[in-house]
Amino acid sequence: MTEALKVGEKLPSEAELDKIYNVSRTPVKQALNQLENDGYIYRLQGKGSFVANRRPAEIWTRMTGFRSNYLDKWEKISSKTIEISQRKGCFTHLFNIDDNEKITYLKRVRYFDDKPILYLEHYVNPFIPNDIFENNHSFISLGQLLKEKLNIEMVRAEEEIEPINATTTIANILHIPEGTPLLKVTRISYDQKNLPIDVNPYIVNTKEWKYKINFRQEDVHEDF
Structure with missing residues (x-):
C-alpha cells in the first residue's frame, strides 16, 4: 500500500x-x-x-482535557476572532515586560456545528507580531498558527479550572441563559525555550462540550 x-x-x-x-x-x-x-x-x-485533519487537533487538543471531543469531530469545529486590541499592564511579571509595554489581546469564539461552545481570551507575549492575528481571523489553534507562521511550538501548558456562572456578556456570546453554570479554564502555554507565549482564559459550555482526562501510571507522581 x-x-x-x-x-x-x-x-x-x-x-x-x-x-x-x-x-x-x-x-x-x-x-x-x-x-x-x-x-x-x-x-x-x-x-x-x-x-x-491535524491542523485543528494538533496543539490545543493534545494539551487539554477536550482532546477526545476534537479528534473525531474536527470537521464540525470553527472559530472566529471578535476583537483584536492592545493592552497595557497585563501579566507583566510573567512576560517580564514593563508595565507600559503593550501586548496583543484577543477575544474569540469557538463553534461546534455552528453553535458557540467556547469563549476565549488571549494575552499574547509582545514579541509575537500583531499582524498574524489581523490576517488570520478564523484560526482554530493559536499554537498551530504560531507553528506555521513563526515556527514557534507550544510544548508545555499549565491549567487552572474553576466553576463560574454566565455573565450577561458571556450568556449573549454563547447563546445561553444568564447565570448558567460554566467551566472557566485558564491556561499558560510555553514554547521550546520555556518562554510564556500565551495566557488563555477560556469559558466552556460543558452541557455541550465535556472535559475529560485519562491518567496513565507514568503521569502520576508521588506528590499528586
Whole structure:
C-alpha cells in the first residue's frame, strides 16, 4: 500500500492491514493506537478509522482535557476572532515586560456545528507580531498558527479550572441563559525555550462540550 490517503478517507480494517503488511494483529493495533494518539487518525465506533485533519487537533487538543471531543469531530469545529486590541499592564511579571509595554489581546469564539461552545481570551507575549492575528481571523489553534507562521511550538501548558456562572456578556456570546453554570479554564502555554507565549482564559459550555482526562501510571507522581 503506497498511495497517500486524503483527509477524511477511511483506512483499511485491521484484518486488511494484517494481510497488506503480512504482520500479526498486535503491531497493527499498536500502530493505529499511536496514530490516533498523535492525531493523524480518528476512529468512529462501528465505522472504522479515518485520516484526520491535524491542523485543528494538533496543539490545543493534545494539551487539554477536550482532546477526545476534537479528534473525531474536527470537521464540525470553527472559530472566529471578535476583537483584536492592545493592552497595557497585563501579566507583566510573567512576560517580564514593563508595565507600559503593550501586548496583543484577543477575544474569540469557538463553534461546534455552528453553535458557540467556547469563549476565549488571549494575552499574547509582545514579541509575537500583531499582524498574524489581523490576517488570520478564523484560526482554530493559536499554537498551530504560531507553528506555521513563526515556527514557534507550544510544548508545555499549565491549567487552572474553576466553576463560574454566565455573565450577561458571556450568556449573549454563547447563546445561553444568564447565570448558567460554566467551566472557566485558564491556561499558560510555553514554547521550546520555556518562554510564556500565551495566557488563555477560556469559558466552556460543558452541557455541550465535556472535559475529560485519562491518567496513565507514568503521569502520576508521588506528590499528586
